[in-house]
């Protein structure tokens with residue numbers, strides 16, 4: 001008997017692959033044909049399971065995928081993914097042979113890195129396609145505009161390094177004020193023009209993340225890089241009505257204990273919640289070790305029998321208490337939805353993120369490996 005397939009604990013993350021298909025179709029509707037979509041599937045597809053998500057996306061015609069690390073790329077290629085896999089985090093290694101062996105495309109982000117990779121290609125007489133990242137204001141990875149001269153001479157003098165694309169990353173596209181993004185767009189266009197003037201032209205330039213795609217900032221570039229929107233979350237509240245995205249992940253559990261407490265009873269560590277009336281308190285087998293943030297203590301709610309019921313007291317490592325006094329029909333074994341829909345009710349990851357003072361990205365990535373992913377719509 002394989003212990004891996006046994007699951008006693010009713011806490012799971014359902015991954016709806018039809019919702020993923022819907023979201024990618026929404027993106028495809030916006031992106032004119034002839035331009036490509038690099039689906040960002042790093043960090044295990046933002047916690048949704050990279051292998052299943054990539055297979056589903058391949059089925060929808062997506063051919064380009066972005067991961068953060070060489071390991072993530074090798075795992076996808078080893079699992080039989082045929083599309084182009086871009087390693088966004090750069091070389092991150094001295095064993096460059098893996099990029100060739102696993103047919104991965106590095107995103108190079110420093111002049112020295114370009115030099116090192118080009119030299120290695122020359123030494124081993126191999127050729128490899130790569131994209132190069134420019135820093136237009138993100139303040140993270142990328143070559144500064146002031147280093148363009150060095151870059152140009154490297155690219156022109158190393159024929160085995162096939163530079164297929166230039167990219168840059170937006171720092172503030174998910175805000176109300178779009179002027180910081182606008183400045184990045186202008187600089188990126190200008191850099192493309194300068195590079196072309198100096199004799200370096202590439203077929204693909206890309207800048208747009210989810211927020212920019214929703215805002216229709218495609219600007220004639222040949223590729224877009226959606227991440228969070230694939231998984232059904234909106235980068236900014238103002239974008240909720242601009243595109244129809246369906247949440248892919250549903251996080252759910254079941255009531256394992258239900259007790260009546262007298263008024264004045266403390267609940268959970270620290271007694272930070274004290275019942276103000278005779279109360280019915282449910283226990284859910286999910287806690288911060290599963291990625292349900294402790295900051296949600298006394299702030300968040302869950303759906304039980306289609307109604308919202310509040311988190312009572314501190315979220316524990318493996319359990320969370322819920323005040324179900326106003327859901328008197330609640331019973332042991334009832335489903336509780338922590339992210340997703342139940343009846344008329346819905347809790348989006350964005351809302352959970354607000355309670356936890358973070359972003360939906362961190363919520364998704366934080367759902368730990370202890371929570372089994374169950375795939376629907378395979």
Ligand SMILES: Cc1ncc(COP(=O)(O)O)c(C=O)c1O
Nearest residue numbers: 040169209210211225226227228
């Ligand atoms: C380089 C790069 N491009 C694209 C994305 C996708 O961004 P989003 O999830 O906001 O669409 C990311 C995500 O962090 C990224 O690092």
